[in-house]
Amino acid sequence: MAHIKLNNENLPGIVGLLDYSPATAAPLLDLANTLLQDDSTLTRAEREIIAASVSYKNGCHFCHTSHAAAAMAHAGADISIIDDIKKGLPETEVSPKLRSLLEIAHHVQQGGKKVTPEDIQAARATGATDKEIHDTVLIAAAFCMYNRYVDGLGTWAPVPNEAYVEMGKKMAFQGYGMSVPQE
Amino acid sequence: MAHIKLNNENLPGIVGLLDYSPATAAPLLDLANTLLQDDSTLTRAEREIIAASVSYKNGCHFCHTSHAAAAMAHAGADISIIDDIKKGLPETEVSPKLRSLLEIAHHVQQGGKKVTPEDIQAARATGATDKEIHDTVLIAAAFCMYNRYVDGLGTWAPVPNEAYVEMGKKMAFQGYGMSVPQE
Numbered sequence A, B: 001m002a003h004i005k006l007n008n009e010n011l012p013g014i015v016g017l018l019d020y021s022p023a024t025a026a027p028l029l030d031l032a033n034t035l036l037q038d039d040s041t042l043t044r045a046e047r048e049i050i051a052a053s054v055s056y057k058n059g060c061h062f063c064h065t066s067h068a069a070a071a072m073a074h075a076g077a078d079i080s081i082i083d084d085i086k087k088g089l090p091e092t093e094v095s096p097k098l099r100s101l102l103e104i105a106h107h108v109q110q111g112g113k114k115v116t117p118e119d120i121q122a123a124r125a126t127g128a129t130d131k132e133i134h135d136t137v138l139i140a141a142a143f144c145m146y147n148r149y150v151d152g153l154g155t156w157a158p159v160p161n162e163a164y165v166e167m168g169k170k171m172a173f174q175g176y177g178m179s180v181p182q183e
Helices: A013-020 A022-036 A044-057 A061-075 A080-086 A096-110 A117-125 A130-152 A161-174 B013-020 B022-036 B044-057 B061-075 B080-086 B096-110 B117-125 B130-152 B161-174
Strands: none
Touching: A013 A022, A013 A061, A013 A130, A022 A044, A022 A130, A022 B022, A044 A061, A044 A080, A044 A096, A044 A130, A044 A161, A061 A080, A061 A130, A061 A161, A080 A161, A096 A117, A096 A130, A096 B130, A117 A130, A130 B096, A130 B130, B013 B022, B013 B061, B013 B130, B022 B044, B022 B130, B044 B061, B044 B080, B044 B096, B044 B130, B044 B161, B061 B080, B061 B130, B061 B161, B080 B161, B096 B117, B096 B130, B117 B130
16 A cells, blocks of 8 residues: 555556646656657667666566566567566667667666766767767656655555556557546 | 757756757656645745755755755755755754655655655654655655756756855746746
8 A cells, every 4th residue: 555545546556646646747747758759769669668677777666567568569579578678688689779778777777977978988889869868868867756756655566567568558559648547 | 068969068957958858848847846836735945955955865966056045045044054955954943844754755865665654654743744745755756867867967067055046046936947048
């Protein structure tokens, strides 16, 4: 049970919080849509992988698994990608550019100052643009927020990966504006 | 110099980033306004103190000092409050409620799962409502994002506290929608 009394305790993870606080839900969902759904030279699957990987490193099961399931839906991947993200994607075909951006994202997860000029140079060497580096840093930073919101208020989350497959499809194909259940 | 080529390298901290990426600036500023400026049973000074204290713990000089300066403006406090926040506010009159909420915020800064049921009970014992606990967790989480955005992209920041006094006044009295310089 969450640390505070939500309006609907059946809603897991961030969903119950967005329902509890519509005033903050609006910019939180708008930010997720802008970072993860809007047109970008990073594919939606790549951006969801960055989100899921940072969430895993923050220990946020709900965000890791739901965003990994969204990456799975975008990439047409097998459900095994959810656990593969935990392991650093040894089994998934990942471009050198995405590998270098994940390195930056993981440093952001540890703290902004952990990002080094060498990280940036390495990403540029794989063809990453300034905009892609910017977006990677902000996606990683944003998930350091979402993860802390979800776990800092003690929300519940379904355990098995399979429970997230439908949610991932909805996130992938309907975007984040639709994630708050309508009465 | 920032890790990426900004449009205007004279703009410090998050200001240069908001100018670089207007699409993400909109929800980021909307969130700051909602959390820090909109009506709440937590005063604006209290919320800026939470933001500044979390930013200090994340090692983000720009965010700590600018939000401490905003707290200073709201509270009509002396400039010494900027450094007092670093020390845990020994010299500033702080209600037991705000002290207990700062404890929660500092745990959120370490990670969402660091918030304990005892933290929540302690805050409730000082009269904190569920909404105030919710907002504290989200302010702390949001500054874990803003801080990583600012430092993860290697932006520059003025050093002396005095350089932030005017900025703090603008933040306090004009809100965050006005923080992006208009051409």
